[in-house]
Amino acid sequence: MNRVTTAGLTSAEEERASRLIDGFRTTTGRAAHSVVRAPGRVNLLGEHTDYNGLPVLPMAIDRSVLIAVAPRADRLVRLLNTDARYKPRQYALADSIPPSPSGDWSNYAKAAAQGLRRAYPMQIQHGADLVVDGNIPAGAGLSSSSALVVASALALLGVNDVDVPYDVLAELLPKAERYVGTLSGGMDQAASLLARAGNALRIDFFPLRVRTVPLPAGYRVVVCHSLVHAEKSGAARHAYNQRVIECRLVTRVLERLLGTSLPRGLSTLGDLVALFPNRSLLDFLPCLTAQVPDRPLDIREIAALIGTCPDRLRDACGGVAEEFVLLRRARHVFSEAERVNAAEEALRAGDTAAFGRLMDASHTSCRNDYDVSCPELEELIRIAKEAGAVGARLTGAGFGGCTVNLVAHADVPAFLTRVDRYFYRARLGGAGRVGEHRFLFTPHDGATVFRL
Numbered sequence: 193m194n195r196v197t198t199a200g201l202t203s204a205e206e207e208r209a210s211r212l213i214d215g216f217r218t219t220t221g222r223a224a225h226s227v228v229r230a231p232g233r234v235n236l237l238g239e240h241t242d243y244n245g246l247p248v249l250p251m252a253i254d255r256s257v258l259i260a261v262a263p264r265a266d267r268l269v270r271l272l273n274t275d276a277r278y279k280p281r282q283y284a285l286a287d288s289i290p291p292s293p294s295g296d297w298s299n300y301a302k303a304a305a306q307g308l309r310r311a312y313p314m315q316i317q318h319g320a321d322l323v324v325d326g327n328i329p330a331g332a333g334l335s336s337s338s339a340l341v342v343a344s345a346l347a348l349l350g351v352n353d354v355d356v357p358y359d360v361l362a363e364l365l366p367k368a369e370r371y372v373g374t375l376s377g378g379m380d381q382a383a384s385l386l387a388r389a390g391n392a393l394r395i396d397f398f399p400l401r402v403r404t405v406p407l408p409a410g411y412r413v414v415v416c417h418s419l420v421h422a423e424k425s426g427a428a429r430h431a432y433n434q435r436v437i438e439c440r441l442v443t444r445v446l447e448r449l450l451g452t453s454l455p456r457g458l459s460t461l462g463d464l465v466a467l468f469p470n471r472s473l474l475d476f477l478p479c480l481t482a483q484v485p486d487r488p489l490d491i492r493e494i495a496a497l498i499g500t501c502p503d504r505l506r507d508a509c510g511g512v513a514e515e516f517v518l519l520r521r522a523r524h525v526f527s528e529a530e531r532v533n534a535a536e537e538a539l540r541a542g543d544t545a546a547f548g549r550l551m552d553a554s555h556t557s558c559r560n561d562y563d564v565s566c567p568e569l570e571e572l573i574r575i576a577k578e579a580g581a582v583g584a585r586l587t588g589a590g591f592g593g594c595t596v597n598l599v600a601h602a603d604v605p606a607f608l609t610r611v612d613r614y615f616y617r618a619r620l621g622g623a624g625r626v627g628e629h630r631f632l633f634t635p636h637d638g639a640t641v642f643r644l
């Protein structure tokens with residue numbers, strides 16, 4: 193076996209990369225030109241804030257998508273996957289690439305290809321043979337999809353000899369990923385590209401800015417899967433997109449209440465609050481509370497609050513729903529963004545207990561105001577707190593997926609024993625698979641490309 197040893201890969205990743213390079217030769221009959229690695233991420237704080245242009249605090253994990261790639265003289269992209277569940281696919285590079293049916297894995301690679309072709313039409317000319325190997329659990333809120341988008345983009349750029357700075361890619365790829373039908377923000381791609389080992393990454397958006405934030409020594413980040421798969425190709429996508437639209441509606445209501453209007457092309461809550469640099473985020477809540485009833489509102493009520501015509505508003509909402517929750521969504525987003533600010537301060541000050549309390553408060557807000565928790569996540573959080581987690585919350589979009597827990601190093605064994613006994617064994621029975629669904633993560637570096 194052609195052993196790859198490269199700084200930036202864990203020893204498990206080196207092993208995977210070595211196998212991948214050999215497999216590439218066997219399946220394509222060619223030598224790989226390079227290997228790309230894009231990590232998943234776990235978000236420590238700042239949920240459902242990114243698409244509002246408000247900050248997040250994720251870290252990259254040591255689960256990743258690896259791609260071995262070689263250029264082709266034609267425009268064809270041939271995609272293979274080491275996991276037999278993901279069937280071979282191929283498509284031609286073009287400015288408009290027809291998507292495969294919703295949920296098909298190739299759509300994430302196509303998203304990257306179409307995004308790059310549109311941004312760099314003259315430079316992205318060569319297709320490629322790609323073999324993908326991923327070990328980020330799908331539908332877990334750990335960004336397996338964005339890692340595939342990032343890795344596919346880097347693979348294609350590499351074989352076309354195009355050098356794009358990672359911060360530019362981190363702004364381009366979230367828009368490209370909307371190809372799959374999710375109105376997602378930019379946290380995942382930025383974390384996968386720009387994260388730094390040993391640290392969390394505070395990310396601000398529009399324009400993108402990142403800075404590392406130290407994590408407390410003596411604590412571990414433990415991630416537990418609720419065993420509820422929240423794939424973004426299914427119901428979770430609809431629920432996610434509805435939240436994005438609810439936040440856009442809050443922005444329009446707030447514009448009216450504040451007697452201002454956003455310049456053309458700007459539409460997020462973050463854009464709006466940036467017009468009032470002297471106000472804190474929570475200052476925007478009282479005027480909403482005074483004017484917006486705390487219950488689901490129908491299109492006509494919302495149109496009246498915005499001062500627009502209901503039919504036009506219904507069209508603008510794309511018919512995703514007839515009723516929308518506004519006040520509670522705003523309360524979550526503003527308070528969550530403030531929690532990210534407070535968390536950064538707490539971490540810099542070494543106040544781990546305060547950080548833990550912010551994680552707990554984030555979870556309560558995600559559950560009560562954003563309605564993205566589920567009974568299994570609630571049970572995991574309850575067990576985690578009983579098992580001594582300093583902070584515990586759902587991570588990623590929610591609706592299932594994982595919790596993230598901060599646990600003192602010395603308490604980790606007891607924590608895992610308790611989670612295994614009261615959550616996994618109760619659901620999975622036999623001891624064999626119990627340990628497969630919770631992970632101890634240390635913060636890793638962002639994406640890397642290794643030219644062979």
Ligand code: NG1
Binds near residue numbers: 377
């Ligand atoms: P997950 O659940 O990891 O797919 C999603 C979005 C993020 C962010 C979080 C919620 C995608 C690809 N990613 O993450 O941009 O909005 O939800 O904070 O949809």
